[in-house]
Amino acid sequence: xxxxxxxxxxxxxGLRKDHHHDFLTRQVPVDFVEIISENFMACGxxxxxxxxAVRERHRVAMHGVSLSLGSAEGLDPAYLGDLKQLVRRVDPxxxxxxxxxxxxxxxxxxxxxxxxxxxxxxxxxxxNIRRAQDVIExxxxxxxxxxxxxxxxxxMSEWQFLAGLSERSGCYLLLDVNNIYVSSVNxxxxxxxxxxxxxxDRVRQMHLAGHSAGPDGLxxxxxxxxxxxxxxxxxxxxxxxFGSCATxxxxxxxxxxxGELLExxxxxxxxxxxxxxxxx
Amino acid sequence: xxxxxxxxxxxxxxxxxxxxxxxxSPGMAIYRNAYRARLVDALGTSFERTRRxxxxxxxxxxxxxxxxxxxxxxxxxxxxxxxxxxxxxTLFPESPELAELSWLEWHLQRAFAAPDRPLLDPAxxxxxxxxxxxxxTLHFTMTAGFTARPIATNCIALWAELAKSDAEDFAVEALExxxxxxxxxxxxxxxxxxxxxxxxALRQLAAGASLGEIADETNAQLLGAWLALWLQDRLFSATG
Numbered sequence: 001x002x003x004x005x006x007x008x009x010x011x012x013x014g015l016r017k018d019h020h021h022d023f024l025t026r027q028v029p030v031d032f033v034e035i036i037s038e039n040f041m042a043c044g045x046x047x048x049x050x051x052x053a054v055r056e057r058h059r060v061a062m063h064g065v066s067l068s069l070g071s072a073e074g075l076d077p078a079y080l081g082d083l084k085q086l087v088r089r090v091d092p093x094x095x096x097x098x099x100x101x102x103x104x105x106x107x108x109x110x111x112x113x114x115x116x117x118x119x120x121x122x123x124x125x126x127x128n129i130r131r132a133q134d135v136i137e138x139x140x141x142x143x144x145x146x147x148x149x150x151x152x153x154x155x156m157s158e159w160q161f162l163a164g165l166s167e168r169s170g171c172y173l174l175l176d177v178n179n180i181y182v183s184s185v186n187x188x189x190x191x192x193x194x195x196x197x198x199x200x201d202r203v204r205q206m207h208l209a210g211h212s213a214g215p216d217g218l219x220x221x222x223x224x225x226x227x228x229x230x231x232x233x234x235x236x237x238x239x240x241x242f243g244s245c246a247t248x249x250x251x252x253x254x255x256x257x258x259g260e261l262l263e264x265x266x267x268x269x270x271x272x273x274x275x276x277x278x279x280x
Numbered sequence: 281x282x283x284x285x286x287x288x289x290x291x292x293x294x295x296x297x298x299x300x301x302x303x304x305s306p307g308m309a310i311y312r313n314a315y316r317a318r319l320v321d322a323l324g325t326s327f328e329r330t331r332r333x334x335x336x337x338x339x340x341x342x343x344x345x346x347x348x349x350x351x352x353x354x355x356x357x358x359x360x361x362x363x364x365x366x367x368x369x370t371l372f373p374e375s376p377e378l379a380e381l382s383w384l385e386w387h388l389q390r391a392f393a394a395p396d397r398p399l400l401d402p403a404x405x406x407x408x409x410x411x412x413x414x415x416x417t418l419h420f421t422m423t424a425g426f427t428a429r430p431i432a433t434n435c436i437a438l439w440a441e442l443a444k445s446d447a448e449d450f451a452v453e454a455l456e457x458x459x460x461x462x463x464x465x466x467x468x469x470x471x472x473x474x475x476x477x478x479x480x481a482l483r484q485l486a487a488g489a490s491l492g493e494i495a496d497e498t499n500a501q502l503l504g505a506w507l508a509l510w511l512q513d514r515l516f517s518a519t520g
Contacts, residue, residue, distance in 0.1 A: 108355065153286070
């Protein structure tokens, strides 16, 4: 088992059903595609055939939503087994999931639920990440989710929690720039503090996405709109701090034609290029 | 408070019905709304034709009932709804076509993405040159996504009509002694209406009976015709 993930600085898109035909019939100018792991776990037929065909043309990153790394009752062994099988089939650039929990006592939420940032939660997450990494025989990337609730029990910030998680478990980080922005508005913190608090050598991927306005001034991570100017500005700051690591645009609702997403991805290439040129 | 207790309380709050308790904060209201909306949306997508036939109001009421009485337990959102046809059977006993239509929709989708199994090639089977005893001892494994159930209505015609329109003028008719099988061949899900006797034979085969055991209870000519059809339909896996 390798415990390192070499840096990879490309630009990619999420593989969504709306664009399967494009990816199967023409050369899409992306450096990698990101799949939702659960869409291809324990399945067969056309979905798996499509994945195999895309895999022949593109590097693939696997991104999960159901690992439940923050679950107080540990990880689901059946899920881990199915994930391991898919990892062996795809041989991805890396495997990522979220800093969250999704259910307890056998009941799921199909949502990325927030954690209190406590020493107990940190120990549980570290143990769960180590277990997952042992099973899939490679380090994980852990992503910061958007959140709409905080806990009085928290004794540290989200970025301190993520830094501790990476240090103790050996995991890498997937920085969702939109999620930082959404949570910073929802919980009134400075997103620059978030960036400054993370270890610069552990970030391997960044997500960019759109959000929408919710009730009571809260922002909701809906992935249904273009990236907004504030998130672009934060992305430039993130690239300046962490370098030009793999970046992708996430769109899960109101999915536009592929060409529109490629134009948005070109903006990311430009922004990252500007920042790295300035740094050089 | 331990993390486990905090997570139990959190989940309890976001899965509660609004009429029972109000969310404790605007943020918790977002989680609660998202929980319900995501599951209603998943059911509406999986049972798209059932939703249109039932009508939006009836379908959403049934979906909300399902969410409260049968919360999700799988890591895959695609699994949510496998008991929804049974709920429709209970909620709408006067409209049995709803449960049958939803069953068909559900299993066509399951068959579409069911784990692969190599198909049994009829030519390969024929080339084995089996003796009569060899045929009698044959066991079969059903192909990917195979499942079956009895039906009491013309739900297949309804399913087909709903592909073209909202089926406003469709007349539900009662059927007797009929069943429905679903399976996948290649990348495509298939279905076929069959007689009860054929269903009985297929279920015995699926449960591990040999062809000879089926032959003991079935007219030889009829079984021969069924076998030819089953092989043509690619109902069996090569692993059998």
